[in-house]
Amino acid sequence: MERRTATDPGPHPAPDPVPVPDRADVVIVGGGIIGASIAFHLAEAGVGGVLLLERDRPAAGSSGKPIGGVRAQFSDPLNIRIGLRSLEAWRAFGTRPGADIGLASVGYLFLLGDDTERALFEDSVAVQNALGVPSRIIGPAEAAALCPYLDPDGIVAAAHCPTDGYALPEAAVTGYLRAAVRRGAAVRTHCPVTAIDTRGGTLGAVRTPHGTVHTGTVICCAGAWSQEVGAMAGVRLPVTPLRRQIALTGPLDPPPPRIPFTLDHASTAYFHNDGADGLLLGMSDPRQEPGFARDFSREWLEPFREAVGRRAPALAGVPVRHGWAGLYETTPDNNALIGEAADVHRFLYATGFSGHGFLQAPAVGELIRDLYLGREPFLDAGPLAAGRFDGRTADAGEEGAGHDGTRPEAHII
Incomplete structure (x- = not known):
């Protein structure tokens, strides 16, 4: 199935107002x-x-x-179980409720830059495996085979789960x-x-x-x-609202290989396919102040390029055609x-x-x-x-x- 390329949803004009019912349960x-x-x-x-x-x-x-990740790779049983339950529903979405959401089970790949990060993820993978998540710790060479953009010398390991992915x-x-x-x-x-x-x-x-x-x-x-x-x-x-931004490369020549949803744990920089011939890039900008701003700014691309250059040097200079900004709804402990x-x-x-x-x-x-x-x-x-x-x-x-x-x-x- 051909995937749709991500686009800015853009503003929609308001239709004529429809009265609300007097009562609802x-x-x-x-x-x-x-x-x-x-x-x-x-x-x-x-x-x-x-x-x-x-x-x-x-x-x-x-x-x-434009694209939302789906996964069960979390560090605690509660969020793992919520992720697993949801993954089952996303896979069955074409039947219940009945719609094509462009689900791509390309996997998630967390990049680990030192032994402390590897130990943290080893503990999390053990919890995930006990609950039925088929995640595992892999070496740099195997990670680079999954995502050819990676420099295997830039990481000590990665955490991979093949059943994760993204949808629309x-x-x-x-x-x-x-x-x-x-x-x-x-x-x-x-x-x-x-x-x-x-x-x-x-x-x-x-x-x-x-x-x-x-x-x-x-x-x-x-x-x-x-x-x-x-x-x-x-x-x-x-x-608390917090602006998060993504950038879209548009068509690349040559087209990128099919890769997992790839994230660098230390910096939160991430990238994955966008349609058949482009990439989507993103990162949590540590300088971002809370607020409702949703304008796209290219300033965050500088720390993104610096971070991705340590893990996937070929992407440090990849061109950006356009981008989009949205809001995270954050809590003090980043849980729902x-x-x-x-x-x-x-x-x-x-x-x-x-x-x-x-x-x-x-x-x-x-x-x-x-x-x-x-x-x-x-x-x-x-x-x-x-x-x-x-x-x-x-x-x-x-x-x-x-x-x-x-x-x-x-x-x-």
């Missing part, structure tokens, strides 16, 4: 991949009166990035939402939430420029804007916020994924569905409750740990 705030997944999972479970509100268009925020987030959002609507959910775009009414810890209504929706349940999936949405209901969601507010009944949230929202979206949709319905979930997400930052946790077992005794740790990358 569940109001989902945010039409990115998390909100779309939750809408689908609720509607599939037979929940009626599901309404999703999006301030712009679906996937206009973080989910609009916007196609996934569209697939989830179309399936949700087929099952009875409603979607309103260009419809921002302006206020949330509560009284005595109980939700009453969600207000928008196109009408007021009376509801007893709100699910916040507003990504980088979640803190302000939570504040409308008196709920603290410690989410998933749960129900302690002080506002039926205010649920799934946000703060710190760059991992796309890869975790299918499993998160399941978790929020089960939380809403009171079902036993496939894992205890209690350690991801927002209360962990103010000394309160959800009812998640001993001192906020999961039922398997695990706690979320800072992500590797």
Whole structure:
């Protein structure tokens, strides 16, 4: 199957406003991949009166990035299990809910520059293997065989998992939402939430420029804007927006070989194929200040070229045709916020994924569905409750740990 080349999603003009219904059983705030997944999972479970509100268009925020990585290579059991569960769903997406998301299982390759990094990843791989992830530590020569751009003398080892890869987030959002609507959910775009009414810890209504929706349940999936949405209901969601940028080479001559999603652990510089004849480049710029800026700037390419030059010298001078900037929704420990507010009944949230929202979206949709319905979930997400930052946790077992005794740790990358 031919893959689509990544492009800037660009602005979309607002259509004529559509009035919101007077009442809904569940109001989902945010039409990115998390909100779309939750809408689908609720509607599939037979929940009626599901309404999703999006301030712009679906996937206009973080989910609009051209290509999203999918993996289970994490350092703690909780995130590994979420990644594994989601990978299963991404592979079956063509059947359920039924859409082509351009999934490419090219693998993930983490580059390790010294013995300390290798020891860290050896521990993580042991945990991953125990949970069924086929990751392993490989030597420099094998890593260079997988990714010919690498200089094997520039690393001591690499961590590789062949079942990881990437897909097209916007196609996934569209697939989830179309399936949700087929099952009875409603979607309103260009419809921002302006206020949330509560009284005595109980939700009453969600207000928008196109009408007021009376509801007893709100699910916040507003990504980088979640803190302000939570504040409308008196709920603290410690989410900070941070600009992240990617660059696109356009067609290269000769075309690049097919390579894994390749990341340098020390610098976070990464690169992978973009379509059949280009590359996508990215890195977390340590100089980036928090904020909502989404303009593309080439300044971060200087530290990227310096970092990639130590691992893949042939890419240090690769031309950049254009690029795109989006927002990460970061939390203090770079782990997601998933749960129900302690002080506002039926205010649920799934946000703060710190760059991992796309890869975790299918499993998160399941978790929020089960939380809403009171079902036993496939894992205890209690350690991801927002209360962990103010000394309160959800009812998640001993001192906020999961039922398997695990706690979320800072992500590797």
